[in-house]
Amino acid sequence: MEPLLPPLRITALSLLSALLLAAPAAADQPAAAPAALPGLTYSEPAAFSFDALADRAAALARQAHVPTPVAQPEVLEKIDYDAHWRIRFRPEATLHLGTTPVQFFHLGTYFRQPVRIFAVKDGAAREVIYSPDQFDMPEDSPARTLAGNAGYAGFRIMRPDMQSDWISFLGAAYFRTDGALRQYGLSARGVALNTGLSIPEEFPRFTEFYIEEDAEGRTVIHALLDGPSVAGAYRMVMRNEDGKGQVMDISSRLFFRNGVERLGVAPLTSMFWYSEANRFQAADWRPEVHDTDGLMVHTGAGEHIWRPLNNPDRVVTSSYFDRDVKGFGLVQRDRDFDNYQDDGVFYDRRPSVWVEPTSPWGAGAVQLIEIPTDDEIYDNIVAFWNPEKQPLPGEEMRFDYRLHWVATPPVQMTLARTVATRIGNGGVPGQPRPRDVIKVVLEFEGPALAGLGQQDGVTPEISAPAGVEILRPYTLPVVGTDRWRLIFDLKAGEGVETADLRAFLTREGVPLTETWLGQLHPAQINRLR
Incomplete structure (x- = not known):
């Protein structure tokens, strides 16, 4: 027993x-x-x-x-x-x-x-x-x-x-x-x-x-x-x-x-x-x-x-x-x-x-x-x-x-901060999901984003290493909150074990958020999820 x-x-x-x-x-x-x-x-x-x-x-x-x-x-x-x-x-x-x-x-x-x-x-x-x-x-x-x-x-x-x-x-x-x-x-x-x-x-x-x-x-x-x-x-x-x-x-x-x-x-x-x-x-x-x-x-x-x-x-x-x-x-x-x-x-x-x-x-x-x-x-x-x-x-x-x-570091910062990093299956809802594509959802919150709407020119800046493709990036405010989401798909080429990503939101070339540095391990994610 x-x-x-x-x-x-x-x-x-x-x-x-x-x-x-x-x-x-x-x-x-x-x-x-x-x-x-x-x-x-x-x-x-x-x-x-x-x-x-x-x-x-x-x-x-x-x-x-x-x-x-x-x-x-x-x-x-x-x-x-x-x-x-x-x-x-x-x-x-x-x-x-x-x-x-x-x-x-x-x-x-x-x-x-x-x-x-x-x-x-x-x-x-x-x-x-x-x-x-x-x-x-x-x-x-x-x-x-x-x-x-x-x-x-x-x-x-x-x-x-x-x-x-x-x-x-x-x-x-x-x-x-x-x-x-x-x-x-x-x-x-x-x-x-x-x-x-x-x-x-x-x-x-x-x-x-x-x-x-x-x-x-x-x-x-x-x-x-x-x-x-x-x-x-x-x-x-x-x-x-x-x-x-x-x-x-x-x-x-x-x-x-x-x-x-x-x-x-x-x-x-x-x-x-x-x-x-x-x-x-x-x-x-x-x-x-x-x-x-x-x-x-x-x-x-x-x-x-x-x-x-x-x-x-x-x-x-x-x-x-x-x-x-x-x-x-x-x-x-x-x-x-x-x-x-x-x-x-x-x-x-x-x-x-x-x-x-x-x-x-x-x-x-x-x-x-x-x-x-x-x-x-x-x-x-x-x-x-x-x-x-x-x-x-x-x-x-x-x-x-x-x-x-x-509880919170004593750092003076007017930029919005990252409050969530979410990982899931990539692809488009309602369509067959490609197995080798990962969806990344980032959530930002802070005064720099307060009051901004979908038409206010909030733009994502994303960089990825060679062999990693960023697909369909877009941003949107989260209804009922002061948060914004940055959503994109990631496809890693064969042999890519680690994908070091860099992302933030801007408006008219001025950063609105801190810089998110994400390190993803595509093979591990695809194996476990």
Whole structure:
């Protein structure tokens, strides 16, 4: 007999989600009687500054990489998904830095390498010493057998009322916030190395965190990064404003031990399974499932680009070359609950993240990597800035930027934006449908289109690569809305695996919409639909 439910596929991401959703206390879990609260124990204070941390990173890069040792791996192996979920941080043990409450994550089989966490005040740093008394856990929890200062897996920062957290750092160099709508979704990380190549990707780690609250009440996190090919120092100044989201000003200094084939700056990681464009790829009951539905770019020349995401049948890397890019991000534009119907994980509330360089980044490319997936538990989308010049051994690189965790990116744009990309069978209704023709329907909405009618000269501009034919393009306003549709058929010649399209609407030669960049895979579409 088949099981009623498929076996649970556990990932570090799914465990993180469970930990973040956990209540502050484990009142509903069988736990040992709490020990007398010991308070937090600290090391002796030591002078601290960001420049000193950067000097340490530079010194590390001149030495061979030494991975953080995993202490007592036989114990951590036993702290599996269920055991980890039952370990809850005690709210009474919260580290309070002014109005910044910090709580810690416990080590386990999915997060084995510890991080060191320091509280900073008045230029002095004191390490917070791990104690099992800081956590509620069942009597039979394997975590009770950990000896000494085992360290922490990561941490999260709570809101002042202590009812929910708004940012977490857990695993490698990953971090994420809950955005303007208080729902976790995509992640950022410190740096990406060799992502999407035939050689193994590297995942440097934040190994030490130095947390303080500045004179303006902002949370400041300094982090030491270390990995086989790079060491680095980060300074993150963070502001959380309920209802608007979070802003992080980041300064990074990277010191390379080895050369890197593909450097990813300000990398973002997300999930895209299917949307209205590729609904035929999933047999799920929900209309759409994704953390993000598109890549948005504001080029150095001022062009606004929207690139809807795909779930391809192979790993695909797309590069959008630019100089001094003004910004880019992974964006969840569709905010209509009816288009998701998921009242458990609320994809309609997932944050968008906008990367805004605060110093010139020069020549390079916004790169988008799309990986095939058949489930929502896997992150399969990566976007980052790839500088034209890749780092060499012994080289230092600096990048300053601002991350906006918001519902809508803070980009001033009068152009209409893309609100839907739809794919279907080509041809003319009422006539036999040619199997090798794909219909593409784009919907645009915004003030630039408001009030325009069919006779007002709205004209499509479409470009396609060699071997791809665009048939019967036309535009029309959508009755009862401020939207316009651009509709056309596409026929790909034999051997065309990828069709990179470019489209926008104009009037008297003046753009009315942002530029839609669509990447279609005709063979995959024809095979699946």
